[in-house]
Amino acid sequence: xxxxxxxxxxxxxxxxxxxxxxxxxxxxxxxxxxxxxxxxxxxxxxxxxxxxxxxxxxxxxxxxxxxxxxxxxxxxxxxxxxxxxxxxxxxxxxxxxxxxxxxxxxxxxxxxxxxxxxxxxxxx
Amino acid sequence: xxxxxxxxxxxxxxxxxxxxxxxxxxxxxxxxxxxxxxxxxxxxxxxxxxxxxxxxxxxxxxxxxxxxxxxxxxxxxxxxxxxxxxxxxxxxxxxxxxxxxxxxxxxxxxxxxxxxxxxxxxxxxxxxxxxxxxxxxxxxxxxxxxxxxxxxxxxxxxxxxxxxxxxxxxxxxxxxxxxxxxxxxxxxxxxxxxxxxxxxxxxxxxxxxxx
Ligand SMILES: Nc1nc2c(ncn2[C@@H]2O[C@H](COP(=O)(O)OP(=O)(O)OP(=O)(O)O)[C@@H](O)[C@H]2O)c(=O)[nH]1
Ligand SMILES: [Mg+2]
Numbered sequence: 236x237x238x239x240x241x242x243x244x245x246x247x248x249x250x251x252x253x254x255x256x257x258x259x260x261x262x263x264x265x266x267x268x269x270x271x272x273x274x275x276x277x278x279x280x281x282x283x284x285x286x287x288x289x290x291x292x293x294x295x296x297x298x299x300x301x302x303x304x305x306x307x308x309x310x311x312x313x314x315x316x317x318x319x320x321x322x323x324x325x326x327x328x329x330x331x332x333x334x335x336x337x338x339x340x341x342x343x344x345x346x347x348x349x350x351x352x353x354x355x356x357x358x359x
Numbered sequence: 360x361x362x363x364x365x366x367x368x369x370x371x372x373x374x375x376x377x378x379x380x381x382x383x384x385x386x387x388x389x390x391x392x393x394x395x396x397x398x399x400x401x402x403x404x405x406x407x408x409x410x411x412x413x414x415x416x417x418x419x420x421x422x423x424x425x426x427x428x429x430x431x432x433x434x435x436x437x438x439x440x441x442x443x444x445x446x447x448x449x450x451x452x453x454x455x456x457x458x459x460x461x462x463x464x465x466x467x468x469x470x471x472x473x474x475x476x477x478x479x480x481x482x483x484x485x486x487x488x489x490x491x492x493x494x495x496x497x498x499x500x501x502x503x504x505x506x507x508x509x510x511x512x513x514x515x516x517x518x519x520x521x522x523x524x525x526x527x528x529x530x531x532x533x534x535x536x537x538x539x540x541x542x543x544x545x546x547x548x549x550x551x552x553x554x555x556x557x558x559x560x561x562x563x564x565x566x567x568x569x570x
């Protein structure tokens with residue numbers, strides 16, 4: 236993540252505070268996390284937050300008492316999706332949360348799934 | 360863990376979803392559709408008009424987005440771009456949730472597309488007939504990535520109206536790609552755009568020769 240270093244010199248983007256984002260993810264880019272965690276992966280906590288958890292982790296555990304997508308977690312925490320993905324990967328590794336997989340991205344979604352979505356939309 | 364000094368989040372002050380916005384614990388799968396178009400074309404309006412939750416905003420920064428080599432053409436590499444994406448949610452049934460993401464269509468935002476389109480059902484290209492240029496690039500890019508899409512023409516009062524087939528020719532769209540008019544401010548109209556996409560996807564799933 237040498238990019239994080241470079242960004243220090245760019246005052247116009249300091250509201251994103253990349254340096255601090257870099258610290259809370261401990262410098263990991265989250266490429267492993269990105270392989271399995273999608274914007275719409277639903278995250279559910281297995282238990283409540285425990286003392287001594289990194290505050291970002293305990294905030295996620297608290298939010299995910301009901302299923303919540305990674306995108307929603309990102310929005311409520313005001314953190315970029317890439318950062319949330321890394322934090323969620325930590326929690327998955329520690330078995331603090333479980334991930335409910337996104338419907339397997341087939342080349343083309345199957346007809347039954349599409350029919351289910353159409354049915355849901357027609358009720359709107 | 361002594362990361363206290365790094366706290367970006369005060370765990371006690373995070374405001375989560377309102378009670379009525381929580382998903383049931385039976386929710387086990389989620390799918391997404393991407394709404395893409397130029398500035399001010401009505402992406403946020405469309406997402407908001409059909410969403411069951413107040414639309415939310417998530418952001419991504421370019422240097423952390425896993426930029427593919429072909430995605431940074433024309434973009435200065437060291438520029439850290441932060442882009443906000445609006446999204447909304449529709450519960451399809453007890454198990455399945457649909458998310459809608461609005462994203463700007465300009466080429467400099469394409470770095471977002473890897474994560475956005477991976478696993479997406481398809482896309483809606485929102486078009487303002489006063490500014491077709493953005494749509495050309497977006498449509499070309501979606502075709503390259505094999506993302507199925509429909510085109511929705513947002514009907515702004517002072518925008519010129521063209522016969523559908525004229526637009527199809529102007530946008531160089533194959534005959535099988537649906538083009539519909541919409542008023543993104545109206546829930547029924549936005550829902551019909553999504554249904555048009557789903558019907559199109561269904562036709563592709565049944566007879567996939569056009570994909
Ligand atoms: N007449 C009409 N106005 C619309 C329609 N959709 C959106 N608008 C208006 O157009 C303006 C821009 O809409 P937005 O939804 O903010 O557009 P956007 O694509 O999200 O814009 P950016 O995020 O800034 O790129 C708003 O004032 C809307 O009320 C439509 O279908 N018809
Ligand atoms: Mg918008």
